[in-house]
Amino acid sequence: MKCVEFRGMAESYQAGELPVDTNHEVIAHLDGCAACRGELEARVALRLTLRAAFEHSPTLAPDTRFVADVRSLLTGRSTSQGRFGGRTSWLAMAATLILVVAAGWALGWGPGRPLSRPGGGSAAVSALAAHAAGDHRYCALEHALDEPVISLEEAARRYNPAYASLRDVVAQSAPVREGGLEILGAHWCVFKGQAFGHVIAQRGDHVVSILVAPTSQASAAGSPPSTCQSADGLQVACFDARGHGVFVVSDLAEGDVLQLARSLAPVLQAYLAEA
Amino acid sequence: MPSETHATETLRAEFEATILPHFDGAFRLAMWLIRDRVEAEDVVQETFSQALQSFHRFQRGSNARAWILTIMRHVRANRNRTRRRSPLDLDGEDQLQRVPAVEQTPQHVTAGEILEALAVLPAGYQEVVLLCDVEDLSYREIASVMDLPIGTVMSRLHRARRLLRTALAEYAAGQGIGRRDEDAGDNPNAQVHGESR
Ligand SMILES: [Zn+2]
Numbered sequence A: 001m002k003c004v005e006f007r008g009m010a011e012s013y014q015a016g017e018l019p020v021d022t023n024h025e026v027i028a029h030l031d032g033c034a035a036c037r038g039e040l041e042a043r044v045a046l047r048l049t050l051r052a053a054f055e056h057s058p059t060l061a062p063d064t065r066f067v068a069d070v071r072s073l074l075t076g077r078s079t080s081q082g083r084f085g086g087r088t089s090w091l092a093m094a095a096t097l098i099l100v101v102a103a104g105w106a107l108g109w110g111p112g113r114p115l116s117r118p119g120g121g122s123a124a125v126s127a128l129a130a131h132a133a134g135d136h137r138y139c140a141l142e143h144a145l146d147e148p149v150i151s152l153e154e155a156a157r158r159y160n161p162a163y164a165s166l167r168d169v170v171a172q173s174a175p176v177r178e179g180g181l182e183i184l185g186a187h188w189c190v191f192k193g194q195a196f197g198h199v200i201a202q203r204g205d206h207v208v209s210i211l212v213a214p215t216s217q218a219s220a221a222g223s224p225p226s227t228c229q230s231a232d233g234l235q236v237a238c239f240d241a242r243g244h245g246v247f248v249v250s251d252l253a254e255g256d257v258l259q260l261a262r263s264l265a266p267v268l269q270a271y272l273a274e275a
Numbered sequence B: 001m002p003s004e005t006h007a008t009e010t011l012r013a014e015f016e017a018t019i020l021p022h023f024d025g026a027f028r029l030a031m032w033l034i035r036d037r038v039e040a041e042d043v044v045q046e047t048f049s050q051a052l053q054s055f056h057r058f059q060r061g062s063n064a065r066a067w068i069l070t071i072m073r074h075v076r077a078n079r080n081r082t083r084r085r086s087p088l089d090l091d092g093e094d095q096l097q098r099v100p101a102v103e104q105t106p107q108h109v110t111a112g113e114i115l116e117a118l119a120v121l122p123a124g125y126q127e128v129v130l131l132c133d134v135e136d137l138s139y140r141e142i143a144s145v146m147d148l149p150i151g152t153v154m155s156r157l158h159r160a161r162r163l164l165r166t167a168l169a170e171y172a173a174g175q176g177i178g179r180r181d182e183d184a185g186d187n188p189n190a191q192v193h194g195e196s197r
């Protein structure tokens, strides 16, 4: 299969509507073609961004008054009776989520400014540091990412095989083996249109995110980690691995985050060089 | 008769559990497509009232969201007919012939940018994209909701994506999507499309 053929059927592939044998051909092509994997991931991210934008737009939201009126009309009960508090929870939950997200933006969370000092990753990788910090904030800390996350296995199958063993590789790293870092979970998620393989871990009381994003501009040889962003109390250490940028984000002290990145870099760079 | 009341109550409870959770989504879609809050409220209210009345015909286990959106489309079509408004599908085919092929999907698109780009598509194309990406319907379900052949759904999606990529690429060239990294407080929800209250 050629790239141009893949682009022609990417839409149906994403929708899971291709015949089985064609589906296999697509997967085989994706296995060997970083450009098409990147394109697929960008497409998925765009769709998730649209969905989140739509679901959280205040302009499109129904008035609470209208919602209450129609509800009581449909259920034959006044919502103020509180007879089915449990059932109104979907509304309350949606409202809370919108508030959390809106408040986040109002407070100026989201990407901070990159440091001007030279980082450990290539320019392309450093440029993603703000997104990595945002993802840590929204996904790992606030659990308020707009989209349900996807398992690493599923993401590996559909977008990028490099995600398949991400969690296991981190589990084999020195800090986890020595007990200084505990893995809490792993998945694939999207923040502001940027997709990440995401391992969430804990050191003491501090949550640590290890984020991996594909970028064709990362240096092939890899680079030693260094601090590439420090903003809003979050430190981001980053480094290049073949075809990917890796980010370690936490509110630990800058030196600690950097140290953690240095101890994770060997296994992750070795793994991504193979993937 | 107590058993009848009980049956009605059970049905209502089931309606609340399966159909009402789609209220917010249905309203947002109506609001986007109609662009008039009062009309959107009327449409949504009528849609859910009709849904309650015909809920006994809802096939258990089928996609409740597709079901409610099908009803909503009928409600919209009927209201447009009686008010002699334009039909729902303004195709805008001619506009699409001139679209150059942008093959690369841009990255780091913000919420505001994607909604702006979507808003310039012909109405029928916007609806297909929203039913696919936001409502998560299958091609078959979209075809059924919009009463279109499945092939038309697929070709529309294909063209709509190309239009979106082009609009976003133009946006990036003109205003610099990459620049957004600097806008720390950039609200993704600000001004999503022509304010229509
Ligand atoms: Zn390819």
Ligand SMILES: [Zn+2]
Pocket (backbone or CB within 6 Å): A135, A139, A140, A149, A187, A188, A189, A190, A198
């Ligand atoms: Zn995440």
